[in-house]
Amino acid sequence: MPKAWVVVYSITDFITIGMLLTVVAMNSLKRMESFLRAYTINSLLLALLMAVSAFYLDAAHLYIAAAVTLVSKGVVIPFLLKKVVRQLKITHEVEPNINTPLSLVISSILVVVVYSSLSRGIFIEGFTENPLKVSISIILISLFIMITRKKAVTQVIGLLLMENGLFLAGFSLTYGMSTIIELGVVFDVLMGVIILGVFLSQIKKTFIDLDLDKLTTLKG
Amino acid sequence: MTGAFLRIKLPPTFFSFYGNLSIAFEMETDRPETASSKTTGKLSSACYLLCAAGCLFPGLLALRDLLLGYSWHVSLPLSGVLTLSFRGGGLSAYFVVILSILGFCVSVYSVGYARHSSASWPSLLLYGIFVSSMYAVFYSANIPAFLVSWETMSLSSYFLVVSDTKNPESARAGLLYAVMTHIGTAFIMAAFMVMYFATGSLEFTAIKAGLSGAGGLRSVIFVLALTGFGTKAGIIPLHTWLPRAHPAAPSNVSALMSGVMIKSGIYGILLVSLDILGGQPTLWWGVAVLSAGAVSSVMGIMHALMERDIKRLLAYSSVENVGIILLGIGASMIFSFNNLPSLAGLALAAALYHVFNHAVFKGLLFMGAGSAVHATGTKNMEEMGGLIKRMPWTGLFFLVGSVAICALPPFNGFMSEWLTFQSLIMGIKTSVVLTKTFMLLAGAALALTGALAASSFVKAFGITFLGVPRSQKAEGAHESSASMLLGMGILSLLCLLLGIFPGYMLRLISNIPLPGLGSLPQFTPGAFAVTGVASSGVLPIVLLGALLAGAAFVFAFPRLAGGRRKTTKTDPWDCGSRIFKKIYKPRKEVRIEYIVKPFFTREIEYRSEITPLAEAYFYRPFVRALHNVAHFAKRLQSGNLQLYLGYILGTLVVLLVVWG
Numbered sequence: 001m002p003k004a005w006v007v008v009y010s011i012t013d014f015i016t017i018g019m020l021l022t023v024v025a026m027n028s029l030k031r032m033e034s035f036l037r038a039y040t041i042n043s044l045l046l047a048l049l050m051a052v053s054a055f056y057l058d059a060a061h062l063y064i065a066a067a068v069t070l071v072s073k074g075v076v077i078p079f080l081l082k083k084v085v086r087q088l089k090i091t092h093e094v095e096p097n098i099n100t101p102l103s104l105v106i107s108s109i110l111v112v113v114v115y116s117s118l119s120r121g122i123f124i125e126g127f128t129e130n131p132l133k134v135s136i137s138i139i140l141i142s143l144f145i146m147i148t149r150k151k152a153v154t155q156v157i158g159l160l161l162m163e164n165g166l167f168l169a170g171f172s173l174t175y176g177m178s179t180i181i182e183l184g185v186v187f188d189v190l191m192g193v194i195i196l197g198v199f200l201s202q203i204k205k206t207f208i209d210l211d212l213d214k215l216t217t218l219k220g
Numbered sequence: 221m222t223g224a225f226l227r228i229k230l231p232p233t234f235f236s237f238y239g240n241l242s243i244a245f246e247m248e249t250d251r252p253e254t255a256s257s258k259t260t261g262k263l264s265s266a267c268y269l270l271c272a273a274g275c276l277f278p279g280l281l282a283l284r285d286l287l288l289g290y291s292w293h294v295s296l297p298l299s300g301v302l303t304l305s306f307r308g309g310g311l312s313a314y315f316v317v318i319l320s321i322l323g324f325c326v327s328v329y330s331v332g333y334a335r336h337s338s339a340s341w342p343s344l345l346l347y348g349i350f351v352s353s354m355y356a357v358f359y360s361a362n363i364p365a366f367l368v369s370w371e372t373m374s375l376s377s378y379f380l381v382v383s384d385t386k387n388p389e390s391a392r393a394g395l396l397y398a399v400m401t402h403i404g405t406a407f408i409m410a411a412f413m414v415m416y417f418a419t420g421s422l423e424f425t426a427i428k429a430g431l432s433g434a435g436g437l438r439s440v441i442f443v444l445a446l447t448g449f450g451t452k453a454g455i456i457p458l459h460t461w462l463p464r465a466h467p468a469a470p471s472n473v474s475a476l477m478s479g480v481m482i483k484s485g486i487y488g489i490l491l492v493s494l495d496i497l498g499g500q501p502t503l504w505w506g507v508a509v510l511s512a513g514a515v516s517s518v519m520g521i522m523h524a525l526m527e528r529d530i531k532r533l534l535a536y537s538s539v540e541n542v543g544i545i546l547l548g549i550g551a552s553m554i555f556s557f558n559n560l561p562s563l564a565g566l567a568l569a570a571a572l573y574h575v576f577n578h579a580v581f582k583g584l585l586f587m588g589a590g591s592a593v594h595a596t597g598t599k600n601m602e603e604m605g606g607l608i609k610r611m612p613w614t615g616l617f618f619l620v621g622s623v624a625i626c627a628l629p630p631f632n633g634f635m636s637e638w639l640t641f642q643s644l645i646m647g648i649k650t651s652v653v654l655t656k657t658f659m660l661l662a663g664a665a666l667a668l669t670g671a672l673a674a675s676s677f678v679k680a681f682g683i684t685f686l687g688v689p690r691s692q693k694a695e696g697a698h699e700s701s702a703s704m705l706l707g708m709g710i711l712s713l714l715c716l717l718l719g720i721f722p723g724y725m726l727r728l729i730s731n732i733p734l735p736g737l738g739s740l741p742q743f744t745p746g747a748f749a750v751t752g753v754a755s756s757g758v759l760p761i762v763l764l765g766a767l768l769a770g771a772a773f774v775f776a777f778p779r780l781a782g783g784r785r786k787t788t789k790t791d792p793w794d795c796g797s798r799i800f801k802k803i804y805k806p807r808k809e810v811r812i813e814y815i816v817k818p819f820f821t822r823e824i825e826y827r828s829e830i831t832p833l834a835e836a837y838f839y840r841p842f843v844r845a846l847h848n849v850a851h852f853a854k855r856l857q858s859g860n861l862q863l864y865l866g867y868i869l870g871t872l873v874v875l876l877v878v879w880g
Contacts, residue, residue, distance in 0.1 A: 097862060110873070113873060113876060113877060114876060117876045117877055118876075136876075139872075140869065140872060140873065143865060143868065143869045143872070146862070146865050147862045147865045147866050147869060148862075150862075155861070216858065216859040216860050217859075
């Protein structure tokens with residue numbers, strides 16, 4: 001089915017580029033709510049990608065994975081995070097360590113580095129080439145976001161974005177891991193979010209602030 | 221046959237341990253309400269007596285093995301892969317005899333020693349474990365058995381060193397000891413690992429067969445083993461733990477540590493370099509051991525000369541004696557490289573003889589020092605003085621030990637050092653130029669060591685026991701209890717016997733199956749002459765007679781001639797610290813605090829210190845460099861989360877670019 005494959009290419013490319021754009025856009029977002037919304041969109045796109053692949057590959061277990069991703073990352077985690085944000089009364093990120101234009105430039109440099117270095121890779125061809133590059137870019141950029149931001153909540157969201165990127169990488173390399181593994185990963189992430197939520201309120205209680213610069217005082 | 225030996229040999233070895241174990245637990249259980257200090261004392265006495273009895277059997281059996289040339293081998297399979305195997309006879313038996321003699325005497329001594337000191341039940345238990353583990357080290361016949369017993373020995377002695385919980389100094393000494401001993405063990409393990417990977421066997425005998433062809437590998441093993449065992453033996457500069465750990469430990473334990481435990485390092489060196497590696501040693505092995513011996517003996521005794529703490533003095537003197545033993549071993553290696561088997565045998569016999577002698581007189585001296593410390597409550601010799609009037613027997617025994625360690629006839633130290641000298645001098649007579657040079661230098665070092673040892677023990681005995689008491693504590697000193705005196709007395713007698721009948725001792729040594737020892741020239745028991753190699757000898761009995769006559773003369777002459785017997789007062793000698801300025805780097809300071817200058821003084825402080833050379837030039841620069849590196853590394857640790865994430869991102873990008 002050559003034609004079907006062409007369709008798969010363009011659709012997967014479209015969705016993954018969308019994911020990349022949401023992550024890049026996060027560099028310029030200041031309001032907590034829009035930050036969270038970008039993460040939600042990213043997760044929804046990931047779920048959509050899995051659903052589309054499931055449809056074209058005719059793999060039943062990918063439907064399950066897509067549904068689980070949709071529920072956990074698209075609904076539950078954003079809901080939990082929104083609750084935490086509201087509880088802790090954080091609306092805005094303070095001025096980031098690196099200003100917005102510069103961080104956008106650095107993000108694009110990261111994308112270029114990934115694309116140029118992975119083009120020489122041995123195992124990337126056909127369907128998964130683009131998603132894999134995008135996934136690595138997402139991982140690096142979200143790590144970069146964690147570096148530039150100061151609030152603990154943004155760190156958590158950055159971590160979750162990295163997790164999305166890793167999920168995408170795993171998916172693009174294996175056409176979906178077995179269901180039990182994906183369920184396990186999703187469960188891990190959920191637990192992680194809950195624990196991090198507790199941590200955030202503890203940090204807030206101890207330092208009266210969620211600014212991570214204060215954590216340097218813990219150093220011996 | 222094997223089974224029978226298992227029943228005969230092993231129970232006595234571990235007998236003392238089990239005895240201690242049961243009594244120790246009994247003591248613990250009835251301590252809280254009923255046990256007064258008296259019953260505790262009785263139980264600890266029983267415990268130590270049991271230890272002494274436990275030392276007798278393996279000692280006698282090992283003596284029989286050695287005399288009749290028996291050897292036995294026992295395997296204890298623990299699992300499919302792990303087997304502990306033990307063997308007796310030969311070199312093991314020789315060291316077991318030494319351990320048994322000293323273990324017996326020290327245990328008898330401990331009966332009285334522990335009654336007055338605050339010995340707790342763990343230290344009793346540890347004492348038993350310590351003695352048993354030393355037996356196990358000497359009996360071990362494969363790598364697992366050796367390492368397990370070695371570690372047990374190190375750990376139990378560590379806990380004994382830190383058993384004085386009230387003194388913070390002992391905890392620090394213990395830490396240093398633990399660090400050094402584990403560095404040593406690491407080297408030993410490395411040596412054993414190389415052996416195992418080269419031969420695929422864990423048994424010493426199989427390794428010996430497998431290594432006979434290996435060339436460069438043998439040198440690697442030798443260097444690792446020399447470093448590892450040298451740490452335990454106290455070769456300079458690996459000796460730093462010795463002068464700290466020995467004073468911190470209870471005196472009975474330091475007697476065992478200095479008498480036998482550091483000899484386990486010598487045993488290890490002999491086992492690896494002469495037995496397992498076997499064959500002909502390379503020249504530089506002998507040179508390495510000889511130089512280590514020369515440096516250790518001279519530097520050790522020079523530090524001993526400067527010590528005020530009596531037990532530290534003895535510890536430094538142990539370093540010196542290990543140096544003398546290594547001089548013999550090194551000379552033996554050089555001789556066998558040059559195909560001079562009879563000389564090699566002589567030098568090795570001298571070294572082994574000195575191992576025995578040092579165990580006897582150093583054990584004696586540590587026990588004597590322990591009695592003195594016990595009676596006065598201080599380790600500082602300058603606060604003692606005049607003890608010979610208050611504790612005459614202890615004084616006499618300490619004097620015997622001092623004379624023996626100074627290598628004066630007719631005591632045993634003289635015989636072994638004389639033999640070492642003989643072998644070195646005969647080495648000078650040989651035709652090989654290189655050998656000649658080394659022997660000449662080693663002989664010079666040994667001569668210097670002998671002179672310094674004499675002066676340092678004149679000082680130790682003189683300051684401690686002669687003169688008048690210099691403190692209230694010394695004035696209130698009392699004679700030690702009977703069991704303590706008995707322990708010291710046996711060793712004193714042994715010092716004399718080993719010195720008068722050296723021929724029997726050498727006959728014993730010639731039964732050890734090490735290269736060169738079989739061809740040892742036969743010694744007649746009475747006259748002591750190295751026939752067959754060269755014609756020089758001594759008659760110990762005649763020496764004894766001459767000495768007695770000389771003493772009588774010295775005693776009688778001033779009385780007959782009516783010479784001056786008045787006390788004269790002069791400036792004291794400053795112990796040679798000015799002559800050896802380069803090595804001691806002395807620092808003297810007098811600080812006076814005045815109330816009204818210059819008439820009324822509030823406080824005068826005299827301070828005179830010497831710099832420990834190895835610490836100043838070997839360990840401190842190393843530690844400082846480590847601190848600098850750590851300080852630099854600390855800058856990376858800002859504590860800032862974002863910075864840490866930045867490190868990760870940087871690493872990832874670099875990895876992508878380089879290997880992507």
